[in-house]
Amino acid sequence: MSYQALYRVWRPQRFDDVVGQQVITQTLKNAIITNQISHAYLFAGPRGTGKTSAAKIFAKAVNCHHQKNGEPCNQCEICQAITDGTLNDVIEIDAASNNGVEEIRDIRDKAKYAPTQADYKVYIIDEVHMLSTGAFNALLKTLEEPPANVIFILATTEPHKIPLTILSRVQRFDFHRISPQDIFDRMKYILDEKQFKYEDKALWVIANAAEGGMRDALSILDQVLSFSDDHVKLDDALLVTGSVTKKLMQSYFMQVVQHQSPEALKTMDQILEQGKDGQRFIEDLISFIRDILLYQESPDLIQVASTGLKDEDFQTLSQLASAQLMYQMIDILNQVQDEMRFTTHPDVYLEVLTIRLSQIDDSQQEKVTNAADERELTRLKQQVEKLQQLVKQLQQPGGTQPKTVKAQKRRENTGVQPVRINLEQVYRILDHATKQDLIDLQNMWPDVLNMLNPAYRSLLELSKPVAASPDGVVVSFDNGFLLQKASVGSLADNINQGLEKITGSERHVVFVPSAKWPQIRHDFLADRGYFDKQKGSQVADPVKEPAKKEQDQITKQATQMFGSADVEIKDD
Template identity: 70%
Template sequence: MSYQALYRVWRPQRFDELVGQQIVTQTLKNAIITNQISHAYLFAGPRGTGKTSAAKIFAKAVNCHHSKDGEPCNQCEICQAITKGQLNDVIEIDAASNNGVEEIRDIRDKAKYAPTQADYKVYIIDEVHMLSTGAFNALLKTLEEPPANVIFILATTEPHKIPLTIISRVQRFDFHRISAQDAFDRMKYILDQKNVDYEEKALWVIANAAEGGMRDALSILDQVLSFSDNEVKLDDALLVTGSVTKQLLKKYFLELAHHESAQALDTMKDILAEGKDGQRFIEDLISFIRDVLLYQESPDLISVAATGLKDEDFKELSAAVSAASLYQMIDELNDIQEEMRFTTHPDVYLEVLTVKLCQIKDGGTAAAPQPAPAQAAQPNLAANTTIKQLQQEIQQLQQTVQQLRANGAGPAKKPAQPRVKQRKVQVNLGQIYPVLGAATRKDLVNLQNLWGDMLNHLTVPQRSLLHVSKPVAASATGVIVAFNYAFLFQEATTDDNLITAMESALQQLMGSEYKVVFVPQDKWPQIRKNYIKEHGLGHRKHAASSSPASTQPQPHQTAAPAPQDKAATAPTSPALAEPPLPEEPPVEDDEGNVVSPADQSTDSQDPVTAAKQLFGDDIVKIEDN
């Protein structure tokens, strides 16, 4: 008889022989015992965790007439035929090579026929996620209305690729990765049954290299048996798996912790010279650092015997590096592992990695080698001297600052003066004068009332910029906004988005297009006076004061001197609603706000009425002569 691989010879034939899947096996056995058998199951999980084996055991258990506690007897004709794969009622299909619609339609047509020998016809579809969309649709109809005495068992390593309409019609069982302890126990049992000599440390190396797959562990064990002439030795297991001995890893790790890059590079070269795989070396080092990290947290979190080291080794390793440095090491290892996937020179990456790991600064209680006392004292003395010099300089600087403050801080302000003088504030008078020519107090009051609503239409940064500004003059089509600080005025003037947003908000609130003009607050009084002077306001005041209309007395009524004097400048034109002509310049009120001559016109040449229109009823005070 030809040789059979271990994973085939020692394939589980009972639920109790499945390693590491106690929850799944117990649920399936209870379903058989209570006769609560579903028509479809989905077994999902990583490779080599027992999905197909569990499907065959389940097929035997539901058809075995001598089953006990949900387990098949493996002695009857049905059980033996299923074990040998000779029972026609148990059909195993590989969906990777039979993923078309026609294959699934053939299954659907044949499923209608009753089983010939067994009680149930069982279809085991392996790697079901490989089916095409049409094949899934064909299978879906069968799962919706399953024939009697037919059971579907779907197995997959990628359940996320299966349509949800399929998953919702099956009972799903998730198979988990097999722990290193379970794999170790299973291999030990098999070798004991075969009467093969072995070293337990070699079995731990194989169990860790299998990465949670029992079939992988048995395949590696088969290789080691062939390599070492039917023995299992630690050195042979390390060679076959490409792993690194724990002692070499410990030496390499301590050299990294002590920042001995030269020694660490030599150790790494020795590891590669023995034919170790670079990727495997990275994985072993990550697992090694993970064990050290867990031991630092709590020694009970790991099985020390399974690592191949002793408690004394872990105590030494834990004291050498802090947890923060271990985290950083793992990050570096993960990054280099990704970069090494497609390289043909892993030794270069490993050399760079070694140097980087040696340069990680330990923030914990590392037992790094300390220099000799005489050598260590010199750097400490130099550092203390430098600190004292810096402290003396700081004290001198503090004394200088205090003296400058006592003298009025004149020298401290001088550096800031050139910076202020260098800022040239430019005001566009061509935009300001048209607004001044039509400005009225009524428009200004209306705009001030709506100013808060306008700000709510702006963004938060825009509102912050306008927080130190206010409208100082307004007409029916424009507004002049004064800024308290010149640099904010400059920023607002160059911000086209701010101007556009303000004009758009004012148009929505006022119902007409508005022009927004900015001025600095410190230049606003001079701009106002220049405008009045250029348009000859003083001459018009004198002419108005000497006219008969301005000198007509009002019996029993006297306006406040300042308002009355300004009201006397009102024009005598009867067209009050018309906008003022360019030669009629605006004047300013007590608050410095600009108003046009239109605000000063009255129906009759009554100075009191004009004063009230100009300044408001709450300001004008009437007294009897």
């Protein structure tokens, strides 16, 4: 097989060749230069951003005896063997197909032996998130007590699926999506080296279609080169990527914002006749509207050359539609894009979409906005009048402060504003709450706190979970001030994210004051009929009932074993 794909031929062999990840590559080079090499690394990020390539370069650099400034020489026997994949001391494993306990145990056993040729034995485990729970536990033992001269490099596109026990024992590097400008520059360099002809606009189409992945960009470029006989043309790039020409996009946008439905439908027919992909068309249109919005805000926010349009075009387009109108267009586009994912008739959705976009009434939106402004102005005027009346009462001899003013002063003196408790959400959680869920949550609560930043962690110092269900948590606060701060921020979302990472499921988080929790719980039991209303006695408690049955069973067994005289029951 003589021909090799571009992404294989032009795979980075030095850190400086890795595109768009300068911070990561410089950090790795500095670690090699200063000999501060860790035993385990995690490379996380989207596909095609250089994770595996960086891992192989790192394996070469730590073992190269002629490395300079942290870069491998790529000339010595070790470097060439690693590049060819023939060095036994650098082992690359695909966790998607080797995800069992036995495979990881085999790695753990072989890692104990010293490297045969290189200075370090390097294990590169790709798609590590595919490992089973047992395999992760087997790998954890090795990461806790790593053998000498062994380095593990874990690569993944889904770091949230990796257990926290593994994450805490590795140095993590997050690879980011590569910018279209960096992808454009890299493709231009490759084509210049191969002496191929190309159009800059065609390269921009490919760079935007790659969505931040260098490998995807080179794969698309390979297709275009094959299609157009080693000449990268704009029309061929549009055809291969399924994108829409800027000329058609510009005409379509102008027609819908000017309410010209028949003309817009004709333009849509031209787009469909060219075999354009419906999903790609909507993505291109959203990107097109986004560029106009940014240009309206400030022309410096976008690189006009990368869009395929001119400044004059943007000036005309930005004057045709208001920002509010374009916000509505993006909302409709997102909705239709979600609806047409599984349809076999995208043309119908696109035609309906065209009519909907053409019928957006910007003037009506302005009327709604003006009406809302007038209502707000009326409300503010009423508040001013009330305040003026209060001032007059206070200025009168012997005048007393209204109760509302006194209450406001008390709140100002204490610095605590009342927090509204959403009882409906609390009751929804209590309906399915169990004692075991609460115990499990209390056990994992320290891990949840460790995942929060210090500011949020300090808010939870005087709090604790008091009820839990499979999909919800009730957290009580001893301090009213901390409860107020927690209720107005995004603390609940952060706790939910932490619980989702640990348990794999989302849980709704509700905050309540500790002083009111007994009454809230009592009201819930009464509302659900757990009290005998005539005698006022509690019938059952759904939160404690499973635990009570278990306790009765244990008590019975203990009585049978030791006798009732020697058994004493005490509450914790």
